[in-house]
Amino acid sequence: MGSTIDSIPLTERGQAFYRDTEISGFGLRVGTTSKTYIAEGKANGKTVRMTIGRHGVFTAEPARVEARQILVMIAKGVNPVDDKKEQRAKAITMGQAFEDYLTVRKSLRPRTIYDYRRFMKTYLADWADKPISAISKDMVAKRHTKMGETSAAQANLTMRFVRALFNFAAGQYEDSKGQSLIIENPVKRLSQTRAWYRVERKQTLIKPHELAPWYGAIMSLQDDSRVRTRESVRDYLLLVLFTGLRKEEAAKLTLNNVDLKARTLTVLDTKNHLDHTLPLSDFLYELLLRRKEAATNNSVFPGGRASGHMVEPRKQMAKVIQESGVHFTIHDLRRTFITVAESLDISAYALKRLLNHKMSNDVTAGYIIKDAERLRAPMQKITDYFLSSFANSN
Numbered sequence: 001m002g003s004t005i006d007s008i009p010l011t012e013r014g015q016a017f018y019r020d021t022e023i024s025g026f027g028l029r030v031g032t033t034s035k036t037y038i039a040e041g042k043a044n045g046k047t048v049r050m051t052i053g054r055h056g057v058f059t060a061e062p063a064r065v066e067a068r069q070i071l072v073m074i075a076k077g078v079n080p081v082d083d084k085k086e087q088r089a090k091a092i093t094m095g096q097a098f099e100d101y102l103t104v105r106k107s108l109r110p111r112t113i114y115d116y117r118r119f120m121k122t123y124l125a126d127w128a129d130k131p132i133s134a135i136s137k138d139m140v141a142k143r144h145t146k147m148g149e150t151s152a153a154q155a156n157l158t159m160r161f162v163r164a165l166f167n168f169a170a171g172q173y174e175d176s177k178g179q180s181l182i183i184e185n186p187v188k189r190l191s192q193t194r195a196w197y198r199v200e201r202k203q204t205l206i207k208p209h210e211l212a213p214w215y216g217a218i219m220s221l222q223d224d225s226r227v228r229t230r231e232s233v234r235d236y237l238l239l240v241l242f243t244g245l246r247k248e249e250a251a252k253l254t255l256n257n258v259d260l261k262a263r264t265l266t267v268l269d270t271k272n273h274l275d276h277t278l279p280l281s282d283f284l285y286e287l288l289l290r291r292k293e294a295a296t297n298n299s300v301f302p303g304g305r306a307s308g309h310m311v312e313p314r315k316q317m318a319k320v321i322q323e324s325g326v327h328f329t330i331h332d333l334r335r336t337f338i339t340v341a342e343s344l345d346i347s348a349y350a351l352k353r354l355l356n357h358k359m360s361n362d363v364t365a366g367y368i369i370k371d372a373e374r375l376r377a378p379m380q381k382i383t384d385y386f387l388s389s390f391a392n393s394n
Helices: 060-075 080-090 094-104 110-122 137-148 152-172 188-192 208-219 230-243 247-251 282-293 314-324 330-343 348-355 372-391
Strands: 016-019 026-030 035-043 046-054 264-267 276-279
Touching (some): 026 060, 035 060, 094 152, 110 152, 208 372, 230 247, 230 282, 282 372, 330 372, 348 372
Antiparallel strands (some): 026 035, 035 046, 264 276
16 A cells, blocks of 8 residues: 555545555545545444544554554444543643633633632642643642641632632543543542631721721822822722722723713622612712713723723822821722611611622512612611711711
């Protein structure tokens, strides 16, 4: 066969097959642009044809050697195509699995993707090129312990990400029989040994006696000829305090989603993927009217970066902290809103609606009409509390 390969013409269209006279199952597939050696046989009653390589890269004799090995596998009932596919799957690295995960999970929020990439780059970089199936329980346990020496919270968050990645891989990568290549999630070790770190949730907020000095420092943020963003920062921080919105939800708010006639605002890109409509108290109405009159684009709180909206205004926040003596983060403002709402005996259902918490597991909640008007009185009640606290400098 080898001496005649070069003389075999390419086809004008389609493919032609030439069988070897020495080895049954070894042959040549000829197309319009190339000639390719193949091995063909039946494994478990199923015809299997496997490509060996192109003529020119292979010559006939090395191709025969390869064909014999393939045909022996087929004779034993092993499908070499499936075996090759399985070997490729077993070689999937953690880094490759992560990229596949991002491709499949299309609904992940930008912040979540950012955090996941940070985990991979900062804490798991040396695992990125390892086959994901090679990551063991011991490796997970040791890495979690080592990370915990620096930050228990980051150790837990990183391993929760690893757990999610392995759950994805268990469904994504299979052997030739359709069985998952991930037999068990190695992060399970942390639950089995109760090794997760106990991390208390932050409870920081602005205390009642701190509200007046905080507000005074906030209102001192005034635009001048040098800085024309201070008032936007002021109104942004006030909006978060008076609505309990998450910082990114407030930062991304657009004028299109503020209805001054109906006196409502709507957040579309929320953490739980449910649109969130809130009524505007008198104070919030005036604040958003002011932002609309000062608007230069569709963003309520515009920013100079590529995002087009405000990012965490740390410089101006530092100024408020220095002037008021009240240390706070943006999420502290949300916690303050929640704490005030609870102290005013606002119903649990209204509070959940104000915070856009899901109530799918609550049967009674399913019968309550989700109408922003029902939240107007609770919203005004919270606003009145803040305004009263601001006026009380004692």
